[in-house]
Amino acid sequence: MELKFSQEDLEFKKEVRQFFENKLPADIKDRCERGLVIPKEMQVRWQKILFDQGWMAPNWPVDEGGTGWSLTQKYIFAQEAAAACAPPPMPFGVNMIGPVLIKYGTEAQQQKHLPNILNSDTWWCQGYSEPGSGSDLASLKTKAVKDGNDYVINGQKIWTSYAQYADMMFCLVRTDPDAKKQEGISFLLIDMNTPGIEVKPIIGLDLNHTLNEVFFTDVRVPIENLVGEENSGWTYAKSLLEHERSFIARVANSKQLLVRLKQIASTQRIGDNLLINNPDFRRKLTAVEIDLMALEYSELRFLAKQMDGGQLGPEPSIMKLEGSQIQQRLKKLLVESLGMYALPFDADARADESDYLAMGPEHAHGILDQHFYGRSATLVGGTSEVQKNVISRLLMKR
Amino acid sequence: MDFKYSQEQTMLKDVVDRFVADNYSAEQRATLANTELGHSDSHWQTFADMGLLALPFAEALGGMEGSAVDVALVMESFGKGLVLEPYIPTVILAGGLISTLGNDQQQASLLGNIMAGKMKAAFGYCEPQSRFNPADVETSASPAGSGYILNGHKSIVWHGPSANKIIVSARTSGTPRSKEGISLFILDPNAEGVTRLNTRTADGQGASDLLLENVQIDADDLLGEEGKAYPAIERALQAAISAVSAEAVGAMEATNEITREYLKIRQQFGTALSNFQSLQHRTAEMYSEVEMSRSMSEALAMRLRDSDNDNNNDSHIGDEDTLPAQTTAATKVRIGKAATFIGENSVQLHGGIGMTNEYVIGHYYKRLMMIDILFGDQDYHSRQYEQLIYG
Known part of the structure; x- marks a missing residue:
């Protein structure tokens, strides 16, 4: 049993920390630190800096533009990125469709898409959920019918994050309506500029436009945009979820939230004292800090298991379950730190885009946005309840 | 970074696991617990013969030079069977204090007797x-x-x-x-x-x-x-907390296993209890709690082992800025929370049979409850943790 970084790891850590100190633009850092949504321009600007450094795709094979980092180095990178308040790359391209194309895509698909994912010239979105298919994703109904050299798509996707910015969508469609539900699904790449696609905004609890509905009316998609085999899309969708599982608990991000929370509580007055010295507040802070410590050691333990060639069973699900709850507790404590100033919610006021005057402490900007948006942590990528189903199914088989 | 046992550690674990499997069935334990002594002198002698009573002591004193990680793996096996012998009080607490503070004469006479199984303390x-x-x-x-x-x-x-x-x-x-x-x-x-x-x-x-x-x-x-x-007392208690945390992990895993097996067998409303989602979710939560606890327990054992060897924690992953005392307090809080949750829910999920003194699950519940209190409960160690950070 060993819980120490090697000398090489410590050098790497120093290098990464310096990179973030020198290269992360201040305006991007500020929005990220506050928990505000990062606009497309900033996101792309930052991703291009990562690309120039060669650090855009740690999870890709080196031949395709990956970094060749060990799992420990990936862990260090994630820690340092979050501590520096650097926004993580949009996952849809580099962490989701990229690995699927590398594994299952045709050479033509790889050549066409991988370079643009790496340099962030193409923005991707994910067409999975539908109005009738949330947790029960395999029940999806959006239909693709072969017609000549095209599939013709009709149907609707929903909760499509950042579809309004997207050039491309990877999409699950039903190609065999008679097969068992997981077996009639195909995985398509769809150009968002194709006629017949309509994107309608959904305004979230955080008053931001990140979510969308996407409607398909007789949308023609060339057959060469099929990934892998027809009707095998569920397999690729599942493999994509596996790539999504590394650092699923967002430990590094929660550690940064904890730092920010302590900073704020150390400046916030409560009578003649500071909030950080209030025993009620402090005990809640301590409780979540300790749970986060256990989560981090768990992440390290499971990483070590993987590095040793071990297969993970229920572990990713418990990391998602615990990690998402801890994120939400921290974001709620940030709200609590504001006292009465948690009541006003007009994010734009601080961005000088509103008629209302900004009020309350300067750090209040972003806290409610982040809290409201953060309620989705226990929903996306499999709800907490679905995670518990998965865990208990695996346990009961033992 | 790895969380694996060495070959020697795996061998040690196998030996202790076998001892527990052979000697600590629910019936055997109940029989022992009902004797006047409450444990077995013959088991104690077996521990001496296995070298367990000499485990943490320096070679120069006749010990095995085992670390907190070695002690933890023994304690985890003990936890699975709810072993009754006074291992922590004798070896970790009294033994630990004598080996840290004792003069040559005290070490020779007392530790010698402890390691030989001739003295409990x-x-x-x-x-x-x-x-x-x-x-x-x-x-x-x-x-x-x-x-x-x-x-x-x-x-x-x-x-x-x-x-x-x-x-x-x-x-x-x-x-x-x-x-x-x-x-x-x-x-x-x-x-x-x-x-x-x-x-x-x-x-x-x-x-x-x-x-x-x-x-x-x-x-x-x-x-x-x-x-x-005082400093030696604090160190001895840290070692004891690490040991009892590992014991809790063993006991919690056994509790969860027994509970899941029961849910698979017990039929109500024409089907196994394991088919009810509310119970499935509870078992998932119980599993998650023990996994978090295991991570803390193993990290603490490594932490104490390494702080015994040198004071440079710069390269320690995950807690570069944390004192061993902080990790100790955090571990006790986290494990106390898990032990309480798992213990109470194991009785709940068993229903009526969980309320009987004869059935084994209640004994796990009671031990887990004791562990939550031993050496300081969650409130106490939360406060300790805070004092280390905020003064």
């Missing part, structure tokens, strides 16, 4: 008013001749009834809750002026209150320097 540091604070010592030791006279009340000395020697803390100077001025004495529990009130804890182990009335102690039985015992 305990550590009396609590008092009725002290709750969990080892610095809260009102028991007094006044100089008398070349030795001392002790007066006071040491409470709930774990495995006091079977101890041949009890190390007690007493104040030789300083104010009642000061960390300065605490001394340790090797007490013969049968000495004149000692009243030993023996009882059983809820989980079937021995405990004593010691009433000390003008007890004469020889100068030879002062352990370590007068008034300077």
